Amino acid sequence: MQNQANPIEIMANELARLPGIGKKSAQRLAYYIVSMPKEDVKRLADSIWEGRSNIKLCEICGNYSSENLCEICSDERRNKNIICVVKEPRDLTAVERVHDYRGLYHVLHGVLSPMDNIGPNDLNIRSLLMRLADGDVQEVIVATNPDIEGEATASYLARLIKPMGIKVTRIAYGVPIGSDLEYADEVTLAKALEGRQEI
Amino acid sequence: MQNQANPIEIMANELARLPGIGKKSAQRLAYYIVSMPKEDVKRLADSIWEGRSNIKLCEICGNYSSENLCEICSDERRNKNIICVVKEPRDLTAVERVHDYRGLYHVLHGVLSPMDNIGPNDLNIRSLLMRLADGDVQEVIVATNPDIEGEATASYLARLIKPMGIKVTRIAYGVPIGSDLEYADEVTLAKALEGRQEI
Numbered sequence: 108m109q110n111q112a113n114p115i116e117i118m119a120n121e122l123a124r125l126p127g128i129g130k131k132s133a134q135r136l137a138y139y140i141v142s143m144p145k146e147d148v149k150r151l152a153d154s155i156w157e158g159r160s161n162i163k164l165c166e167i168c169g170n171y172s173s174e175n176l177c178e179i180c181s182d183e184r185r186n187k188n189i190i191c192v193v194k195e196p197r198d199l200t201a202v203e204r205v206h207d208y209r210g211l212y213h214v215l216h217g218v219l220s221p222m223d224n225i226g227p228n229d230l231n232i233r234s235l236l237m238r239l240a241d242g243d244v245q246e247v248i249v250a251t252n253p254d255i256e257g258e259a260t261a262s263y264l265a266r267l268i269k270p271m272g273i274k275v276t277r278i279a280y281g282v283p284i285g286s287d288l289e290y291a292d293e294v295t296l297a298k299a300l301e302g303r304q305e306i
Numbered sequence: 307m308q309n310q311a312n313p314i315e316i317m318a319n320e321l322a323r324l325p326g327i328g329k330k331s332a333q334r335l336a337y338y339i340v341s342m343p344k345e346d347v348k349r350l351a352d353s354i355w356e357g358r359s360n361i362k363l364c365e366i367c368g369n370y371s372s373e374n375l376c377e378i379c380s381d382e383r384r385n386k387n388i389i390c391v392v393k394e395p396r397d398l399t400a401v402e403r404v405h406d407y408r409g410l411y412h413v414l415h416g417v418l419s420p421m422d423n424i425g426p427n428d429l430n431i432r433s434l435l436m437r438l439a440d441g442d443v444q445e446v447i448v449a450t451n452p453d454i455e456g457e458a459t460a461s462y463l464a465r466l467i468k469p470m471g472i473k474v475t476r477i478a479y480g481v482p483i484g485s486d487l488e489y490a491d492e493v494t495l496a497k498a499l500e501g502r503q504e505i
Contacts, residue, residue: 114372117355121346121350126338139325140354140397141370143359151320152355155339158317159347162340171340173313197337295504 117143167238169214169231171196179203179212186210191248192235192264194257202214202250210248213238218251219258227263235264239271246274253280314340365435368413368430370395377413378402385409390447391434391463393417393456397487401449404496409447412437417459421436426462436464436468445473448505451487452477464505476505 115137123133124221140148164170165177172178179185179199189210199212215230238244247268251257266273280298281290291299314336321330363369364376371377376397378384388409392398398411414429422435437443446467450456464474477498490498 113377114353114360115370117352121353124346124350126329126334127334131413131489132398134399136324137357137400138394139377141358145358147323148355148358151323152358154313154317155354156319156347156351158336159340159342159351160314161313170432178312180489196340197333199500200333200337251391255442287326 109259149230162215167234168212168302169196169234170212171200184209187243188245189248190235190238190244190246193253194260198252200248215251215260218256219263220256230260232264232267236267239268239273242275246276248276250278253278350441352442363413366433367411368395368415368433369398369411383408387446387499389434389445390439390449392487393450393459395427396448397451400490401499404492404499405419406496406499410444414450417455418462419455430461431466432465435466438472443472445475447466447475447477449477449487449497456468467478474505 109230115134118139119130119138122128122136123130125132127134128136133296143151144236145256152213161173163173165172165176165180167180169178170177170179174181187210188211191199191202191210192213192215193202194215194217196214202208202212203294209292213231213235215235217225217230219225219227235283247264249264251262252261260284261277268275279302280295282299282301308453309317314333317339318332320328320335321335322329324332326426327335339350342350360372360375361370364371364373364379365374366379367376369378373380385408389412390398390401390407391414392401392431393414393416395413401407401411412430412434414431414434415440416424416429418426418429418497419426434446438446445461448460448463450459460476467474487495
């Protein structure tokens with residue numbers, strides 16, 4: 108009964124619904140938040156709600172955006188001849204963090220997954236094909252995850268896009284930079300050998 | 307520039323200010339929150355803000371409460387002859403979780419710490435002495451953490467309270483030295499209460 112009425116417990120229960128936050132750390136966070144200056148908590152709560160309510164999907168690429176077009180699609184300096192296809196907006200952010208890639212993106216919002224009943228129509232694929240029909244794009248890099256579903260999605264996209272005369276590439280597999288060969292799993296190592304490059 | 311304007315980044319930055327949430331997990335959480343149903347996010351943000359803004363300190367014991375008196379102080383069934391003194395409200399919650407203790411509490415909101423310039427006047431001690439002056443209380447259990455500051459605070463309280471003819475006890479060293487009350491498991495905490503010694 109006490110737990111029902113207590114605002115701290117209510118807050119802790121809401122926090123515990125977030126991924127990676129267990130019951131105990133949710134409670135710890137709730138107690139911390141209650142001890143924070145009110146204006147800081149206001150800013151935190153507002154950033155959460157406003158972040159969620161102000162976000163829409165970019166009409167071109169499907170990235171999260173506060174405007175109708177995301178910052179990348181509306182940036183005239185980006186290379187419009189190349190599109191990098193990712194599963195989720197946070198993957199886009201990861202690629203963007205590299206600062207090497209200057210092309211555009213397309214966010215699928217998922218990958219093909221027969222097990223979860225996710226087919227091509229559940230993904231943001233139709234709008235990708237419409238973008239490609241314009242004729243500007245010369246290459247599509249498929250940067251879905253190197254797992255079964257990511258691979259299946261990449262193959263599916265390649266089958267659709269190649270007949271349009273557009274080059275379809277896949278990000279390279281290999282041992283991660285700075286890692287130890289000894290600890291690489293067999294599949295990764297096999298892929299790294301297979302994809303070896305002349306130096 | 308992108309990071310300044312982006313609502314997701316703003317949310318991630320606010321989340322990263324919380325203890326135990328690094329920059330990367332804050333970003334992960336922010337992306338997760340953006341993908342949550344709006345009504346769930348509303349409830350989360352409201353619980354955070356309302357939890358903080360509706361909470362005050364119990365006028366008797368200093369515990370967090372949504373009313374002037376906390377649920378424990380206003381519960382007639384609690385044993386008014388015994389007061390358990392804790393450093394923080396979350397320690398009270400930890401003791402309460404044991405379900406063994408049926409007395410009252412007093413929350414100091416800190417411990418003596420000359421290093422941090424925290425003296426007796428910075429703690430909720432005066433109101434404890436006023437409660438004891440009523441004459442109902444026969445025992446004060448000091449359940450501050452088993453560390454240097456917790457010990458010093460316990461000794462200080464014992465010196466103040468014993469002359470009033472009130473028994474002062476310390477929770478037993480069932481709790482591992484140097485640890486945090488909040489993380490003690492129920493059995494350890496129950497043993498510690500059971501084995502309390504007069505100081």
